[in-house]
Every structure is written in structure tokens, then in C-alpha cells.
Amino acid sequence: MRFQDEYRDPVAAAKLQTAIARVATRPWTIMEVCGGQTHTIVKYGIDELLPPQVELVHGPGCPVCVTPLELIDKAIAIAGRPEVIFCSFGDMLRVPGSQSDLFSTKASGGDIRVVYSPLDCLKIAEQNPHRVVVFFAVGFETTAPANAMAVAQAKKRNLNNFAVLVSHVIVPPAMTAILSSPNNRVQGFLGAGHVCAVMGYEEYIPIAEEFQIPIVVTGFEPLDLLEGIYECICMLEQNRIGVGNQYSRAVRREGSPLAIQLIHDVFEVGDRKWRGIGTIPNSGYRLAPAYEQFDAEQRFDVAQFAVQESELCISGQILQGIKKPHQCQAFCKTCTPEHPLGATMVSSEGACAAYYNYGRLRHPMAVGSETYQIHRRDRIGNVTLD
């Protein structure tokens, strides 16, 4: 397929693999920020192609993973109301809240629909004037323009039966939080290509300078990842600080000014809780006052929901690259992909889920057994086992 096969070429991949092994003279820990990149790494086994001194750490860029527990509970409370048609991207339906998930709400009679675009919800709202259509507006800066567009359009069309449950998060504050942690291990970042296609990469320059690290804006195909890793290691080896752009076919320095304008019209920046990590200042979007009428939390009075995460789950430390999945006492015991306790086991691209599967391949007897011992240094999924 054009514009795709070119970026999955095995010959070019082998060349990049050799080049990475050649330039990496020391151990380096690189974090890819975005869940889409993690997905490619897991799907194509890219981490296995890297020399042992290069370690990839999965970042907090999976919107499914970082959506806080109470927001899922709010979604479930709203979706269970008889007047509501609750619309969501598909992969949010499986995410467990504190008691239940949206799939179970659907089975109990909730009208829950999977949509591919928030704009589809406006059509549903117009077709169902006596019901309230609520869209679960989740994601990073990538999904923000389309979600902003839906809200702006709803206002223009006077659609009073449309609302959004907003859980938008922003990448740069999360990177700053990770780098500021006393336990930080991350030495370089692969920047999230699609986020930067919207926002540009100027806002990453101060982060690179403050923390003296390289950040390479990277795409999502296997060759993009390999090339991004190569560039990042070159910068690390040469002690170069700053922002590189591997994904120049999609990302411009200034991003997409129209999309940015739309986001700023509809949303304003505010504090946001990240599942497993906690509240990060100025790390999310909420509706701007001019669009408050579309805020589902106010409309359905669920703003006060508060929930405690499982005390056993250490996904916050895993999302920051501080701990490894097998260091969690719940891993493979009370926490599995079928019954996840926390963020990183929920999504297939979460670190624990990836580790669970790869652990099965490398150590078939280990998973689930009490004698889960790792005797050799080995890279599994996203982590290094000692």
C-alpha cells in the first residue's frame, strides 16, 4: 500500500538497526511519549531489534491509560441515564471504572454508541431532539481539534441536546513532570508526532533546554520509530540538546495554526488528574466559559465524583519509567489483561499488558507462578529485567 509499505521496508529497517547498534556506545534510556508509538513498537517487535544498551520506556501517552478512574465513573453514571445517548471512541468502553465499565452499562440498558468522529454525535443529536447526546471527549492534543470543532458546531447550530464529558490531557506538562521526578531515568524523548502535527514543536524547545535533553519528534511507522531512536541516540552521544524533527512529512515547527486557534477558542488550560500519576498543573483542557453550556459534568451534576485508585497498582510509577511491571506485587496475580487493576494493564499498548504478553514468550513458565524469578538481564516489552 502506498505511503505505508515504504515505511515498513525490511531492508531499510535492517540498515537502521545496524546504524543504531553502531552509534550507541553507552546505555541510554529513551521514552516514547505516545501510545500509538508504543503500539508500533509492540506490534513490530522494534524493541527486540535494538542493542541491549538501548532501553525504551513507554510514556504516559495512551489516553485510555491515563483517563482517571472517577471520569470513567462519571461516564458510567451519565451513560446509564434513560434520556442519554452516550457516544465514545471504541476502546474506552472496556476500561474499568471503580465498580463497572461502559460495556456493562450498555448491557444493562444504557444507550452507548461507538463513534469514529465527534461530529457524528451532532448528527445523532439532530436525529434525537428529545434526548441528550453526550460525547466522551478523551485524548491528547491530537483529538482536541475535532472535539473542539464538534462543540463549536453545536453552538453554531443551537444544539442544546449535545454535551461533552471532557478529559483532555496535554503532553508537555506530563513530560516536565516526568523529568522533574527525583527518580527520573529518561535521558531522551521521542516526541509524539501527531500531537506535534497539531501543536508544532516550539513548546518543546524550553523543555529540552531546561532539562538538557534531546527530544526527537517521531512518526508512527516502524521506520519512523527506528529513525527517531537513531537520531535521539546520535544527539545523546554527541551531547546535543534541543528538538529534532524526524516526522517532517507531517510536522511543521508552528503546527497547524487553524487547529490551534480552534482549540484555544473552545477550551482553556487547567489542572488535570492523570490516572496513576495524580494531578499535574495545567496539563489538560476544559471547556472555556463561553462553551460551559456543553459541559456534561455540570449538566448531570457529576463534578464531585471522587474515587481511590487500587492501592496495589503501581501504574503511576510504571508510566514514568521508575518501576517495572514485574516489580508490582499484583502483576499477573490479581492484575491481568482480563481483569486489570490499573491503567497500564488496560490498554493493549500499556506497559504491563505488553510485558505480560512478552513475558509469556520469553519465560513461559514464569507468568502467574509464585516463583517468578528473572535470572538474566533481558529486555522484555518495554523494560529491562535485572
Next chain:
Amino acid sequence: MSNVIDFGRMSCPLPLGERDRVLLGHGSGGKMSAELIQNTFLPAWDNPVLSALEDQATLDLSSWVRQNGNQTPRLAFTTDSFVVQPLFFPGGDIGKLAVHGTVNDLAVGGAIPQFLSAAFILEEGLLIDDLRRIVASMRAACADAGIMLVTGDTKVVNRGKGDQIFITTSGIGWVPAGRTLSIHHARPGDRILISGTIGDHGVTIMSQREGIEFETVLKSDCAPLNGLTEAMLEACPQIRCMRDPTRGGVSSSLNELATASKVGIKLQESRLPIRREVRGACEMLGLDPLYVANEGKLIAVVPAEATDKVLDAMRRHPYGKDAAEIGTVVADHPDMVVLKSVIGGERVVTMLAGEQLPRIC
């Protein structure tokens, strides 16, 4: 003002003998039920067993015994329910699917499909014309597969209590002496073959469903595989096992196989036959073709030395022309399917946990 009466616009107030929609009365067991059977079902399946209208089909097995060297043959018996929406889709409809689905479940066990039953649950309000189209399609599908529909049933449920039409079919076939295909028989060294491109049916259905405004030129691969399986078994009677990767796709079939035979399976991503349109649709929707349903494909596990012979036989058959060898059975990592990606890395292909869901990013 005209005093001329327009007779062409008038209609008789007496009820019509035939309805254009299914009514609750069609399931009453009374006159309306009989009418539905007489006018809709019987004309489609004109065979002496069904037309006898007994409470049961009485089957004569003597010809099988003769063909089986005067020994009583083993019977294969299977059942499946069909609930697809939309009812009509490019490449097929629920009726064709209901016949071929059961035919294929028999065929991949090495059985020769013979008799079929069909039970219909109709929702009040279903268009009789739609029902006729479905029945006509089932008739053509039966003829195509060489199977005889010998018994059936119809029920009608209140509007809102069904999804237009549900069909359950059961099938009986006989297994010629010496055939012992089983999911437990895969051995290290065996090769994994697939009869053609994967994901066609699932992506076709998804592209047709309401809410996904995504058009493709794809058709469902819905087809009877009993001709293909016979050709393959003729080429190599030692085929270990065959499966039709319907719901859950290729990954579920192979995982079940790995578990049952206590072996590992190594797949080569670069060898998977996938249409460009399916790849494109899956990329856009965030789906993996390995988990998407097929309705006219089979996976076969064959001894390594017979690979070329079986592949040749498959490729000569219209439903196997894109057949390919996609992997190997290994002794390593038992119970696991591992895929070598196009760029050389490996990953575990797990069973689908729930429904395959489009990803946000």
C-alpha cells in the same frame, strides 16, 4: 371541480390475502403460518423430505453405507446461529451466510455435507419481500454446496424483541472412512496454509454498518468450502486439521489450535494475504486483520512434505486461488502464536479478549 370518479385511486377495503410484512399471526401455528410455509419456504426447497411436512425429517443413509464400503459411516453434526446486521451486504446476506457457515463447519472436519435444518426467528414487521430474498439466497447457497434442507421451523417475536431475523442452521454430513482431522493433531514441523485473503467479510460488514461512514469496494468472501476441502483431502489425505477462521479471525483459530495440540505456531507477517482495501480500512479503523472475521476461508495444518501438493490443489480451486503458506508449527513456546513482523521483530498474537475496538490513537 370534476365529477369524474378516479377509479384508479380507489382500493378495496377488504384485507389482502397476502401481507407485505411478517405479523405475529405468522408464528401462530395456524392458517397464517401454513400460508407462510406454503408460499415462502416450500417453493424454495422443493424436496420430498421437506415437502412431506412431517414433524421430523426421515433420512435414508443407505447410499452412504454403500459409498463407505458397506460400513456405517461416522456422522458429523454441527449447529450455528446467525444474527448479522445489515441483513444484505456486498457479497452475500444472512441466508447465504447461514447455509455456508454450517456447510463450512462440516467441511473443515473432512465431512461431506448432506442435510441441513433451518430455524427462523422473525421479528414482527420484517418485510415479506426481504424474507423471500433471504430464502431464495439460501436456496441458491444450498444448491451451490450440494446440501439438502430437510427440516425447519419459524417463530415470530414482537416488534423490538428481535433484530429483523435470526437464523439457526444445523447440518449433518458423513465422514469417509480413514479421515481423522482434529485440532489436536498438529505436530512440530507441520505447515500452516490459508486458502486466501483474510478479513474481507468483517471489513465489508463494518463498512456497511450505520455510524461508520466508510465506503469500500470490498465484498464478503462468504462461500461454501466443501469442494475445496475435498480437493485438498484428495491431494493429501494426511491433512492434520482444518479450521474456518470466522469470528475472532485467524488469530483465534490458531490460538485454539496451539492450545489443543500443545504446540507453538510461528507466523510470517509478510506472507499473510491481505487485500489492499482491507489493510487500508484496518489501518484507518485501528483494527488488526488477524482478528477480523472470514466466511469463506480455511486454515489447514499439513505435513511439511505435502505443502506444495496441497497448495497446488487449493490454487486450482476457485475458492483457494490466493492460497498461501503463512507459518509453521513449532515445539517452542507451546500454547502460543508468535508473529514475525515484516521488519523482523516478534510479537505474541493473543486471543481476542472481547470485541475488537477501534483505538483512539
